[in-house]
Amino acid sequence: MFNLIIKDIIIQKKDKSIFIFILLNVLNTFVLQNNYGVSIFLFFISIYLLAVYANAYDFKYNSELMINSMPVNRRIVVASKYLSVLIFFICAVAITLTAGTLFHFANPNLISKVVSINTIFVELFIVSIYFAIFFPFYYKLGYLKSRWTNFIIMGIIGGIISSIADISGGDMKFGGYSTLVQNSILLGTAIIIIAVSVFISIKIYSNKEF
Amino acid sequence: MSIVLEVKNLKKSYGDFRLNNLNFKLEKGYVMGFIGENGAGKSTTIKLIMNLIKKDNGNINIFGMDSVKDERKIKEKIGFVYDENVFYGMLTINEMKKIVAGFYKKWDENKFQVYIKNFELNPNKVIDELSKGMKIKFALALALSHGAELIIMDEPTSGLDPAFRSELMDILYNIIQDENMTIFFSTHITTDLEKIADYITFINKGELVFSESKDEVLEKYAIIKGASKLLDGDIRKEFIGIRETASGFKALTSNKQKAEILFKDSCKIEKASLEDIMVYTVRGDIRV
Numbered sequence: 001m002f003n004l005i006i007k008d009i010i011i012q013k014k015d016k017s018i019f020i021f022i023l024l025n026v027l028n029t030f031v032l033q034n035n036y037g038v039s040i041f042l043f044f045i046s047i048y049l050l051a052v053y054a055n056a057y058d059f060k061y062n063s064e065l066m067i068n069s070m071p072v073n074r075r076i077v078v079a080s081k082y083l084s085v086l087i088f089f090i091c092a093v094a095i096t097l098t099a100g101t102l103f104h105f106a107n108p109n110l111i112s113k114v115v116s117i118n119t120i121f122v123e124l125f126i127v128s129i130y131f132a133i134f135f136p137f138y139y140k141l142g143y144l145k146s147r148w149t150n151f152i153i154m155g156i157i158g159g160i161i162s163s164i165a166d167i168s169g170g171d172m173k174f175g176g177y178s179t180l181v182q183n184s185i186l187l188g189t190a191i192i193i194i195a196v197s198v199f200i201s202i203k204i205y206s207n208k209e210f
Numbered sequence: 211m212s213i214v215l216e217v218k219n220l221k222k223s224y225g226d227f228r229l230n231n232l233n234f235k236l237e238k239g240y241v242m243g244f245i246g247e248n249g250a251g252k253s254t255t256i257k258l259i260m261n262l263i264k265k266d267n268g269n270i271n272i273f274g275m276d277s278v279k280d281e282r283k284i285k286e287k288i289g290f291v292y293d294e295n296v297f298y299g300m301l302t303i304n305e306m307k308k309i310v311a312g313f314y315k316k317w318d319e320n321k322f323q324v325y326i327k328n329f330e331l332n333p334n335k336v337i338d339e340l341s342k343g344m345k346i347k348f349a350l351a352l353a354l355s356h357g358a359e360l361i362i363m364d365e366p367t368s369g370l371d372p373a374f375r376s377e378l379m380d381i382l383y384n385i386i387q388d389e390n391m392t393i394f395f396s397t398h399i400t401t402d403l404e405k406i407a408d409y410i411t412f413i414n415k416g417e418l419v420f421s422e423s424k425d426e427v428l429e430k431y432a433i434i435k436g437a438s439k440l441l442d443g444d445i446r447k448e449f450i451g452i453r454e455t456a457s458g459f460k461a462l463t464s465n466k467q468k469a470e471i472l473f474k475d476s477c478k479i480e481k482a483s484l485e486d487i488m489v490y491t492v493r494g495d496i497r498v
Contacts, residue, residue: 003312066296
């Protein structure tokens with residue numbers, strides 16, 4: 001599984017997508033100061049970019065044929081895609097936190113706050129919903145056709161982000177729950193929908209013909 | 211002698227195409243040429259062997275293991291070379307090698323470096339910039355560097371110029387000097403096989419025509435040339451395919467001995483090439 005994740009990273013080293021990923025997350029530290037909805041969306045887009053670019057290369061070079069000709073289980077191929085997203089998520093959080101902290105120390109007036117734990121859990125929830133819906137479509141329809149489903153899922157994600165930003169305001173708190181309960185609900189929901197999605201994707205991919 | 215690859219009653223349907231009851235086996239240390247015209251089912255069979263598509267029926271055993279249940283163990287010991295490039299074209303040879311090497315327990319870096327040097331491949335060259343021949347050499351270097359005992363090649367010579375095809379055949383000839391190496395090689399360019407194949411499996415429209423040793427095939431089949439007046443109903447039945455022209459006929463038989471008795475001195479009997487066997491079987495009777 002580790003090899004497949006490394007593969008997704010190596011193939012993007014040649015591309016500008018990693019640079020854009022870093023740039024978006026650094027820029028996000030500024031956007032975060034007064035535009036929460038846009039900030040979450042930028043964060044999401046940076047991860048989307050890496051994950052979908054990796055799929056684009058697999059499609060362009062017909063590399064599923066290569067991957068499935070090597071000694072690797074199809075379940076592992078699917079699971080690694082989800083795990084890659086989790087790793088991209090952790091990297092995005094690390095960049096935003098590091099850049100935010102550095103800028104805050106350099107100029108506290110410009111950057112008064114760094115990304116909060118509540119925001120990170122909301123972002124995890126958003127990213128999980130998107131990829132939980134996207135991957136089964138990707139495995140079922142292939143790269144080209146699944147791009148159309150992106151528009152629909154993006155619309156849903158945009159709506160969720162906008163609602164969360166409106167309801168919660170800057171502190172990313174909603175529903176009157178404590179931080180612990182709220183974040184536990186978000187994490188629990190994310191785990192459940194991802195688990196269901198992984199199960200569906202494995203089912204689809206196991207029967208796929210190349 | 212141990213059987214490396216055994217295909218039993220293999221069936222697969224795709225729309226109008228049907229691979230019907232395919233049976234053949236390949237022993238360790240031999241080269242099998244898998245021939246048939248385009249669309250005969252060669253790539254489908256290879257994809258079934260590699261478990262890239264699902265069979266409708268039948269069994270495929272590789273190294274005595276089931277191709278589906280023991281897929282991972284089997285693929286550790288299989289090297290693959292496909293007709294199309296399946297590697298990330300924007301990466302260099304070295305970068306791509308790093309990705310592939312991680313998947314195999316028995317990856318041998320020294321061996322890979324030797325092959326890269328022998329094949330005159332620049333490890334820093336981007337794959338998209340390699341010629342088709344160089345891409346095939348790279349795929350072969352990868353296939354040979356992880357302790358593979360079975361090399362499966364799907365049309366590796368299609369689209370290559372004759373000089374490079376000859377070079378590739380020389381490379382394969384050297385590889386098979388290792389008695390542990392078995393090669394299964396699909397092609398529609400039958401001349402490639404004359405030099406290196408021990409066995410020939412021929413399929414036509416999804417049906418097995420034969421799977422025999424090359425020498426036996428070339429011994430059994432013959433081209434008969436004679437005057438058209440000899441061709442009556444019974445004689446026609448003796449042939450797999452007949453090509454008739456104003457000056458006479460040329461036909462393929464799968465029973466050279468019988469033809470020798472039947473025609474004695476009235477016809478010319480010549481050795482059939484694999485290409486003759488394929489062309490006459492596929493095209494049947496032709497009147498020019």
